[in-house]
Structures are given as C-alpha cells and as structure tokens.
Amino acid sequence: MALTLYFHPLSSYCQKALIALYENGTAFTPHFVDLMDPAARAAFMKIWPIGKFPVLHDDAGDRTIPESSIIIEYLARHYPGPSALVPADPDRARQTRMRDRFFDNYVMTPMQKLVFDRMRPEGKADPYGVEEAKALMARALDLIEPEMATKRWAMGDDFTMADCAAAPALFYADMQMPFGATHPNTAAYLARLRERPSYARALREAEPYLARVPR
Ligand SMILES: N[C@@H](CCC(=O)N[C@@H](CS)C(=O)NCC(=O)O)C(=O)O
Numbered sequence: 001m002a003l004t005l006y007f008h009p010l011s012s013y014c015q016k017a018l019i020a021l022y023e024n025g026t027a028f029t030p031h032f033v034d035l036m037d038p039a040a041r042a043a044f045m046k047i048w049p050i051g052k053f054p055v056l057h058d059d060a061g062d063r064t065i066p067e068s069s070i071i072i073e074y075l076a077r078h079y080p081g082p083s084a085l086v087p088a089d090p091d092r093a094r095q096t097r098m099r100d101r102f103f104d105n106y107v108m109t110p111m112q113k114l115v116f117d118r119m120r121p122e123g124k125a126d127p128y129g130v131e132e133a134k135a136l137m138a139r140a141l142d143l144i145e146p147e148m149a150t151k152r153w154a155m156g157d158d159f160t161m162a163d164c165a166a167a168p169a170l171f172y173a174d175m176q177m178p179f180g181a182t183h184p185n186t187a188a189y190l191a192r193l194r195e196r197p198s199y200a201r202a203l204r205e206a207e208p209y210l211a212r213v214p215r
Contacts, residue, residue, distance in 0.1 A: 006053050009206045010209040013053070024082060069101075084160070085160050103169045104165055115213060141173075147185075171194070172213070
C-alpha cells in the first residue's frame, strides 16, 4: 500500500490527520507508534527527527510528510475524495487555512499546555503558564462562539481541514476546561463533530487510551 501513517490514536494531532483519511476513505497502513517505548521512539526519530506525530509516508516518490496540516494539504492534492478538505477557490482555501491555524494555535496549543502541565514531575508545575493558556483558550472560545451560532461547520456548509483541526482541539479542551455552560454554540458544534462518522471512528479508536489523559 502506498500510504503509511505513523501515529497514536490518543494524540490530538494524529486524530486530526485520521479524520482527513477517514473522511475520504483513503486507504493507508496504520503504523502505531508508542513513544513511551525507547526502541519505538528511536525508530520514529529516524523517520522524523523532531519526534512528533503524525507523519505520513507515501511510497510514491518516497515522500515523508510531517505536520498534520501539511499531511491534509498533501492528501487533498494527491489523494482527493468526496470531501474537498481544502477548497478549490483560493479565497475559501485561505479562510480554511486561517481557521485551521486558529484551532491549532489558540485551542490545541493551550489545551496541550494544560494536559502536559498536569503530567510534570512534582515541583515542576508552571501555574503562570497554565493561567496564560487558560486565558488564551477562553479568548479563542469567545471568538468561536458567535461564529458557530449560524454555521454547521467551521467554513459553513462544507466540512474542511478546519473541522479536522477543530474536532480533537475542542474535544480535549472541553475535557480540560469544560465550556458547555458558557459556550453553547461551540458545544453544539463539538457534538456535531463527534457525530461525524470520520471523527466518531477516530474517537472510538482512542477510547481504550482516554483514561491516560489527566484532567
Ligand atoms: N505541529 C505538529 C504538532 C504535532 C504534535 O504536537 N504531536 C504530539 C502529539 S498530539 C506529539 O507528537 N507529542 C510527542 C512528544 O512531544 O514527545 C502537527 O501539526 O502535526
């Protein structure tokens, strides 16, 4: 098979790439990476020395593609399917990329800060950084909330790369800093994302590991 995805089902960025693959029924070989296993980590670092997943490998051209957004752009270009995850219209493509960046930088990044801070060794917590992350996430949610009053998906009627980014970001953000009571439109959007078959599948696959996430 041409495509291999190096990933772990619990990882939010891996879920983002999985949604894109499942959305278009793209065939790929799943390569599970357990970064807690030193041998598996060392082998993965040879593929992508930054050591962060997901990473896609395409036998065609022997291409290694890291970074979830770049993976989705690559799939949209080389393995297109019924869901045009990056719109053909240049202006809509730019808006999609903007929303993808928004969810990654202002929801996923602070969400990860909250998760990883809880995993730090005793005495190494970073309460100031956590407060900053919470404030950033709250600002992001305040911007998403009015947008999602009228929209089904991040770009309107069409499911795009922005929704691939939004689903795991909002899922884990809600786990760390529940927003259902304060941001009902965003919560309803998350509920729609969870029902979307591509994300429902990624979540089912993450389910056996979810208890590992500190909250
Ligand atoms: N910018 C990267 C971020 C990837 C990322 O942060 N992956 C996390 C899992 S969600 C990871 O590999 N963490 C392992 C580590 O840092 O050791 C992307 O979009 O793919």
